[in-house]
Amino acid sequence: MTDTARAIAEGLRRGDRASIARCISIAEDEPELFSRIIKGLYRPGSMPRVIGLTGPPGCGKSTLISLIVPKLVEQGHKVGVVAVDASSPFSGGSFLGNRIRMEEALSSKHVFMRSIATRGAKGGLSVSIINAIITLASAGFDMIVVESVGSGQADTDIANISSTVLLVLSPGLGDEVQAMKAGIMEIADIFVINKAELEGSDRAAGAVRSYLSTISGGQNKDIALTSCTSRRGIDELVRLIGDHESKVNAKEFAERAFRSEVSRIAKELSSRRVDALIDGHAAAIGQMAESMDPYAAAARLLQGDIEGGRSRRPKR
């Protein structure tokens, strides 16, 4: 293990914040170094509980988190918050503003919050999000709150890594339920109608309830009405989260999250392997243009049935 890896692993064990922070950066940027750091720290089967929040932009996810987190801390949890925001597909840059509404909740020693940009990831979650969760878990955080990009689209990713999924909606989104992309309603465990102080919140709750009556298992799902301005319904929501967590099959959840991560890593490694193959056979692949279609060429590349180039062995 390199000195950097050793120092950071040591820091994580102590719960040192700078080490946690640096490790999450490494998870984003240097997967190989990250894999060395966690090798000695990862405790199989010890996935922390993950509360995932998703929902359209502006429905109050960040504010809600700022009210829920202190209550989870009161219950004795060490809480990690991972907030994901979109990277611009044009510049690659992003504006990570989730902290604006959270600062007060974050001042506790028992809370660690990190903003992560999607950096081109599809599906609402950054590729490195599980790595951030693993890092926080290694540093002793037992409950992680994940706020996903409020796109509403393909946010089903969040279901794979969360033990409880909250879908946050607010009144005045029009045909709230209709507007939600298929898939989102099915993955949520708890439906939150936030901004309940606004007119139309009961109607929104009613629409969710009637939608739920049409899907299997929908009747068992909870609906919470919350208002962050008056703090109404927050305690009830925290109770519903606790209830759902107590019903989660820990083994099943750990397996599901693990599968999702193995799949992501395997895809990343195979994509690197393909890049290396293409680099190593660039000339030969070019020559195939004369004799076959691109599907046939890709198949031959993957079978290793290709001539005229040195096959560069991928590292892993």
Place this chain on the structure above:
Amino acid sequence: MFMASGKSRGSSERPIRVLLAKPAIDGHDRGVYVLARAFRDAGMEVIYPGLLPTPEQIVDIAIDEDVDVIAISLLNGSHMTIFKKVMELLRARHAGDVAVIGGGIIPPRDRPRLERMGVTGNYGPGTPLETIITHVRERAAEVRRRRRVA
């Protein structure tokens, strides 16, 4: 490069992370939003914690978010005390490797003193955004070189 999304980017080109802060009793946030947008459009990840963070909060956030650069804007004359406090706290928390850049209403006579503290840039109104962005990039590159050897 078109659609320079993070996925195709090598690790050496990973986005610069900047904490943009507007501390002390100073609610003039128009300028800070202009900067946030300019930094984002220059491909940086901008962490904006809202108005009026304390120096302690600034340093906490800089550490937790593992930023390369802290950019602080001050228009109310408290730059000498606030910057000094931030620099002291960074050192005390062993985070002295983060670059600190200043801007706002800063009288010329204060600039050398800020520079000596390690606060660079110290741009006033009317500075072209390109100048500021270039400076942020230079300081971030320095920070990353230092961290790599550390």
